[in-house]
Amino acid sequence: MTTTTAVRSRPRRSDVREQVLRAAATAFLEHSYEEVSVAAIAKAAGFTKGAVYSNFGGKPKLFAAVVAEQFSSYIGAAVTDAIAAVDADGSHDAPQAVAASLTRALVTRLRLPALLAEFRSLAARDAELAAVYADLRLQQRQELQELLASTAVRLRLSPEIDLAVAATLLLTCVNSFSLEHAAAPTSTPEPLIEAMLTHVMTGILA
Numbered sequence: 119m120t121t122t123t124a125v126r127s128r129p130r131r132s133d134v135r136e137q138v139l140r141a142a143a144t145a146f147l148e149h150s151y152e153e154v155s156v157a158a159i160a161k162a163a164g165f166t167k168g169a170v171y172s173n174f175g176g177k178p179k180l181f182a183a184v185v186a187e188q189f190s191s192y193i194g195a196a197v198t199d200a201i202a203a204v205d206a207d208g209s210h211d212a213p214q215a216v217a218a219s220l221t222r223a224l225v226t227r228l229r230l231p232a233l234l235a236e237f238r239s240l241a242a243r244d245a246e247l248a249a250v251y252a253d254l255r256l257q258q259r260q261e262l263q264e265l266l267a268s269t270a271v272r273l274r275l276s277p278e279i280d281l282a283v284a285a286t287l288l289l290t291c292v293n294s295f296s297l298e299h300a301a302a303p304t305s306t307p308e309p310l311i312e313a314m315l316t317h318v319m320t321g322i323l324a
Contacts, residue, residue: 131173134163134165134169134173135173135174137163137164137165138159138160138163138165138169138170138173138174138180139180139183139184139187140163141159141160141162141163142154142159142163142180142181142183142184143184143187143188144162145158145159145162146181146184146233147229147230147233150233150236151177151181151233151236151237151240152236152240154177155177156170156171156176156177156180159177159180178246178247178250179250181233181237181250182250182251182253182254185230185233185234185237185254186254186257186258186261188227188230189230189258189261190261192223192224192227192230193220193223193261193262193265193292194265195219195223196216196219196220196222196223197216197219197265197269197273199215199219199222200212200215200216200218200219200220200273201215201269201272201273203215203218203219204272204273205272212273212274212319212323213316213319213320213322213323214312214316214319216273216315216319216323217312217313217315217316217318217319218312220292220315221308221311221312221315224292224295224296224299224311225296225299225308225311227296228296228299228300230296231292231293231296231297231300232296232297232300234293235293235297237251238251255289258289259282259285259286259289260285262285262288262289263281263282263284263285266281266284266285266322267281273323274323275322275323276322276323279322279323284322287318287322288318288319288322291314291315291318292315295311295314295315299311
């Protein structure tokens with residue numbers, strides 16, 4: 119009688135990275151940057167700390183990867199929803215559609231801006247974190263700039279607009295309004311946020 123021994127295949131690097139990223143997102147969003155350790159993330163993902171370091175280089179860059187992915191998800195979804203609204207109704211106001219979508223995303227993702235604000239505060243006193251933060255913000259701005267460029271025609275974007283300025287302005291407003299709403303929702307309610315973002319988007323799209 120012969121027996122066969124199952125060979126345990128080594129997980130693909132992309133799969134390891136994805137699992138670590140998911141575990142890190144859950145940990146950071148439930149706690150905070152400082153409270154979460156690499157060891158805890160690795161354990162939750164089912165790997166060693168070495169897997170985290172080999173894929174992300176350490177906690178700062180892992181955090182940046184989480185924020186970048188979360189940002190891409192909700193900003194991209196907001197713009198996609200706005201385009202769908204404009205396409206469905208030719209008379210739909212593009213600035214208001216984008217503002218409404220961003221507002222809905224903003225008030226349901228309040229932990230993300232708070233996490234970024236915490237990281238920014240720590241970066242002010244740590245050169246390594248400052249470098250990671252700068253790269254992250256540049257990546258977010260460039261991504262938003264590319265998104266605006268790719269949807270320019272469907273959102274009726276003015277050909278004369280400076281996309282770098284528009285992306286920076288919108289990014290700053292989204293983060294600022296998120297933090298204000300999270301800290302004091304009665305003084306910065308959802309309708310006010312939508313109205314302010316509509317003004318901003320009108321300036322960008324007009």
